[in-house]
Each structure stands twice: as C-alpha cells, then as structure tokens.
Amino acid sequence: MTMFENVTRALARQLNPRGDLTPLDSLIDFKRFHPFCLVLRKRKSTLFWGARYVRTDYTLLDVLEPGNSPSDPTDSGNFGFKNMLDARVEGEVDVPKTVKVRGTAGLSRNSTLEVQTLSVAPKALESLHEERKLAADHPFLKEMRDRGENLYVVMEVVETVQEVTLERAGKAEGCFSLPFFAPLGLQGSVNHKEAVTIPKGCVLAFRVRQLMVNGKDEWDIPHICNDSMQTFPPEEKPGEGKCALIQASDVGEVHEDFGTLKEEVQRETQEVEKLSRVGQSSLLSSLSKLLGKKKELQDLELALEGALDKGHKVTLEALPKDIVLSKEAMDAVLYFLGALTVLSEAQQKLLVKSMEKKILPVQLKLVESMMEQNFLQDKEGIFPLQPELLSSLGEEELTLTEALVGLSGLEVQRSGPQYTWDPDALPHLCALYAGLSLFHLLTKAS
Template identity: 85%
Template sequence: MTMFENVTRALARQLNPGGDLIPLDSLIDFKRFYPLCLVLRKRKRTLFWGARYVHTDYTLLDVLEPGSSPAEPTASGNFCFKNVLDARVEGKVDMPKTVKVTGTAGLSQNSTLEVQTLSVAPKALESLQKERKLAEEHPFLKEMRDQGENLYMVMEVVETVQEVTLERAGKAEGCFSLPFFAPLGLQGSVNHKETVTIPKGCVLAFRVRQLMVNGKDEWDIPHICDDNMQTFPPGGRVPDGGLFVCPTYCSIGEAHEDFQALKEEVQRETQEVKKLNRVGQNSLLSSLSKLLGKKKELQDLELLLEGALDKGHEVTLEAFPKDVLLSKDTKEAVLYFLGALTELSEAQQKLLVKSVEKKILPVQLKLVESTMEQNFRQDREGVFPLQPDLLSSLGEEELTLTEALIGLSGLEVQRSGPQYTWDPDTLPHLCALYAGLSFLHLLTKAS
C-alpha cells in the first residue's frame, strides 16, 4: 500500500470507525473531491468492503443555472493525527527479485498530520436550492441521465492544515545471498527510504450524499436515501417512502451478522462467472494476470465494464477469443470481483499472481476463511491459535509469500504456535482478500 493510502485509511478508521468517512486513495485526485464536487459510485457495491467513488471533473455549481454563489464551506475542529509503525523481523528475510537476508530487517513509518474538516452548511445548501435551478440541458447531466448513472455530491472533507512530508524507511542487515552468486555470503546492510509530500489543503477523506433530480430542473440533496433511489428517477419524480439512513461506508458488524453472509454473497457472484465456458475462464485469468499489480489499469477495466453495462455493449478483454462474450450478469459478477481486487494494494495483487503460479490459492483461501469464521464478529484485538495443518503443506517460499499476502491486509500470522494476531480494523481488507482469492481460485480450476 502506498504511504498516502496507508495514512488516509488509518485516518478514516480513527476519526470515524465503521462510519461513512471514505479515505482517498490517490494523492493526484485530491482537488476533485472538495465540497460540492460531483462523483460517481462504483457498481456492484458491497457492504463488506465499502463503496468507492470516482471523480467526474464537475461540481454541483457547474450543472446549475447561473446565479449567486453559496457560502464557503465551514471549517471546524483541528485534529492532530499521528501514525507510527515500527516493525522488526529477525531470521531469514526474502526480498523479492533482489537478495535473501539472514539477519534482521526493520520498517518504520512516522507521520503526524494536522487536519480539519470542511463541510457544506445546511443553510447554504437550502439557499442554493431555492435560488438556482438545474441546467437541464447541460451535456454532462444529459449523458448521466442517458446512462442511468447515480450522482453523489461531496458534503464534507478532512483536509491537511499544513504541508507535511511523510517518510517510510526500511533497513536490512546480515548475510546477503544474491541470486546469481548463491555461494557468496556477503555481510552488510541495505537501506531503503521513501518520502511523499502532502500539500496544505489536501483532501484525505470525504463524505457524500446523493443528488436527486425531481422533475426537469428541481434538485435536492436528501439527508436520507435508499440504495434503490436513482438520481434520475423514471417519470422525473422522486418516489416516496421506504427511506433509511444511507450506508455509504457501513461498518461490517452492523451490516452483517456473520461470515456466512459474506460467503453466500461471494458464492452468488462466482455462480455467474461459472457460466463462462472453460476457454472464457482461462482467458479471463490470463487477462487479469497481466493487470494485477497495475492498479490504474485494473480500475480502467472497471470503467470499461461499467460503460459496457450502461450502453449494452459487449466486452472483449485482452487474450479473449472474439466468440467468448460476457453476458450482463457475468459482467456484473466480474465487476464485483474487480472491486475486491482493486481494494488490495499493488503489492498484494502481485503476490496473488505468484500464488496462482505456485498453485497455493486453495491453502490461502482456507486460511483466510478459517480465520474470519472464528473472528468475524470479534470486536477486540487478541492473539488466537491457528490450525497447524493450514500451514503444514506450504514450503518455506510459499509460506513467506502467504504471510506477506495476508499480512498486507493487517492479519499478522506467526509460525511459532502457530498463531495469529486479530485486529477488527482489518476486517474490510480481509473481506476483499477473501473475495479476490475465491475469484482467482475459481478461474484456476478451469486451467
């Protein structure tokens, strides 16, 4: 996970655990998530790992008739957020594509942020609604209406008060064995350091509410909403009744009672993917293997599938035979799993490709499933025993790969015991990993 992504997720968990504060995952996009910005929510949303949003390059003011400007967003509450990571590992450490170290390795990350919230004042929004109508002929609105998209407006953000530089440093020291000079045992140390500067006024997390169009030029940003509500409802009127607080980023414990609900949700989607013939599943696996580890390209594929669903177009992926087409239900299922995979870091995605090559997905899936079955509703940290047979079939390299894959989701597995350290904050990441493993495991069965 990038330093920026790591910090924004930790910030959202600390300021609003289990709530609707959505961490921003891309530093380059922060200017597109200010209050009044319009964003799109990804399809195939799941309560297990939250909703994700993409920018549109438009604000609410852009799609309204000309008129007075609303009051500036209201600033409130300065918070000081400190994120410290200090990890040290002793023993044999594998550093992919470089060296193997027998000795010690450490990683430290220290970040202190001063942040504040900016929000659209309710009175300012009410005044704007009375004074300025919707520009019904606006090309962007017409496009969104034709595609049946739902639009959301950024209502509140958490932003930095001062510019800050984040730093992450790693060090390994001991005996190094280089791939091409295996017999050589070289003593020494390797230092790694990376920094990123976050500018003043950078959005780190945000909240949204749905934009509703009622008639030709009437609009509203309701306080409550329903997942079935549409920004552009058929007939031009907002339906009455059946409303509840909109769970844009639900906590797992509140959304579902147990792991079985997630398991059933994943199984429903895998059944749709199973409708692809053997050639289609193989081709899909081949295409994904080339995209995993390239988060931007994976997200572009999401947008491609979304566009195809909106317009009723067929989708042909790289290495996909032209006579193998994705049905609407299969597209939606693939989109569901792409959402899970893009929740993972690029490092995890690359580790999944390695796991496919080494054919250890079934063991990893069983390990994650067993852990979540026992702790899905566990709301406290703790150390728990691990079934020895879950690790016994893995060789040293496969075990190290598995520990890294799961560890990057926040689940620390210790061979001694064996045991693992449970942290309830890791649950959304583990849910996404479980779905990703299930999806890739299904596709490998066809190869």
C-alpha cells in the first residue's frame, strides 16, 4: 500500500470500525469527494476489499435546476482515536472539533496530522430539496440513466485542517534495490525514507448516501438504503444489467474466515477456466498489457459494466473476434479487474515480473498461508513462516516477492523466516490473493 492508503485506511478503521466510512485510496482524486460530489459504486464488488467508489466530474448541485446554493457543510463535532498509521501513532483531542495525531515509532516525530469532519447539515439538504428540482435533461443524468447506474452523494468527509508532510522510514515499501527493478520504475533502497505531502482540505475518508430519482425531476436522498434500491426508476432503464450484477456479498453477508474468500475466488476462476485455451491465453495477453496502467484497467472495467447494462457482447483487444465473453465470464473478469485496481501500479508491474520468473505458485501459497493463519487477527504481531515457502526462491525472486507482499502492508523477514501481520493490510491481501489466483490459472493455460 502507498503511505497515503495506510493513513486513510487506519483512520477509517479507528474512527468507524465496521462502519460505512470509506477511506480514499488515491490522493489525486480528493477534490472529487467533497460534500455534494456525485460518485459511482463499482458493480462487481465484494466485502473482502470493501465497497469501491469512482469519482465523477459532477456534484449534486450541477444536476439541479439553478437556484440558491446550500449553506457550507458543518463540523460534525469532536472525536478521538489512537493507533493510527501502522498502529504506531497516538491520537489526542487537542482543541474542540479537531484531532491532532502525533507520530511515535513508525512515523516521524515532526509529523502532525490534524483532521476534522464536515457533513451536510440536514436543514441545508431539506431546503435544497424543497427549492431546486432535478435538471432532467442534464447530459450526465441521461448517460447514467441509460447505463442503469446508481449514483451516490458524498454527505460527510474527514479532511485535513492544515497541509502536512508525513514521513516514514522502513523496509516494507523500499525493497526495490536490485537493478532489474529499474526498468519497472520501481527504484529505491532497502533503508529508505518515504514522505508524502497532504494538502489542506484533503479528504481522507467519506460517507455517501444514495441519490433517488422519482419521476422526471423529483429527487431524494433517503437515510436508509439497501442494494435493491435503484437511483433511476426501473421502467426507464433499457436493460436489466444492474439487477443481474448484485452479488451475495453486496447484501450484507458476513465473511467468517479465509475459507469464504477462497471459495469466492474459486467460483470466479472456474468461470474463466471455462474459456477455451485460446481464450484464456488471449485474456492473459489483454490483461498483462494493462498491468501497471491503473487508469486503463479502470476504463476497461467501466466499459465491461456498460456493455453488460446494454446487453452487448464483448471481446477484449487480444481476443480473436470469434471468442466472445459470456455474461458469466464477463462477471468473472469484472471481479478480478476489481481486485487488480485495488493493487498499486507498482504491484501490478511486479505481477508481470513474477509471471516472467514463473514464481506465481510460490507467491500464491505464501499469501494463502499468511491469511489462513491470521485472517481474523485484529492486532499486529510477528508470526513464523514455513521455511519451504521461501526455500525455492533465488535472491532476485525472493526480493521481488518481498516487495509484492510488502506493498500490501506486510513485511517479510528472511530470518526465521517470519513476517509482521498488520490487520489494515487485509483488504489489499485479499485483492492480491485474487490477482495471483487469476494469473496462476491463465499462465498454466498459456
């Protein structure tokens, strides 16, 4: 994980464990997650790596008829937390309505992160609802209606009060010291110092509520929603796509252990396995070209979702024209695309290198062993690794594997061997496990 992701995930977990506060995973997108911003939720989602939202270039105010602007979002009040950022930062309430977080072991003592919560006031939302109708002919709304998308409005955010530069020293994300990493753009040193500057007013986490469109120009944002609710009236949709994509994991199923994730991944890989050998090889070629290009992977995900909505048949770039993905295969590809886009671009590039080195089976067993042992562990700890999990790897392959796992938030230590478990790393590890499972299958077929 990037340092920014470490901060936002730890913040969300401390402020709202098991709740609906979603951490932002990309610093570059923070301006599109302010209050009143409209966002999309990914369709083929899973609770294992969390609900995922995609920014749009519009706010709720953009798609309403002209009129008075609502009052500014208000501060939600005091809150306090501790053990943020790698469980080594303590929080203390310094002044009303703010929290200052000062680093200890894992963060530079000179770094102080001060955050506040801002939310849309109920009275402001009520006034806006009474005074301004929906601009029914807005092009963005037309596009979303045709695609059968659900729209969500950002209603509350946790944001920085002041610009801050956070620093961290360590090995887990600085394993890129060997020359063969240079062409991948993964340069660094084992004993490195990482820093990220977070600007003032940067959104770190957010809450959403679903936008509902009633008739032509009436709208509402209900307090309680469920996954069967649709933003646009069903009778105005051209196809059924949305309903067909609701997964069991989207409707509140509780995952009890690693076995549940393993079964879920196996179901999806079985659908991919039904493709012909040529189809699997072509899918491998298509996806491999996109690894390390996160935006292109996200664009493919959106294209597949749109095709499913409209009932279109889909072929990927490297697929022969006579090999068309079935709906079931498209669902499975969407599932794995969702996992891959959770990974950083550096991890995606490392997956390509792992395929070239033919070490995916070893990496898959390594990640599986870690999660079998600690899937429900909610505290940090150091745990032993089975020596045979690393014994077959040469120096370069071992360093590559350490980097791949380390970018998910776990540090593998050759001595022992052992590793440090971090519960905040679990969503990334789940996504990495899914990605490794997919490419292990596809490389066997090629």
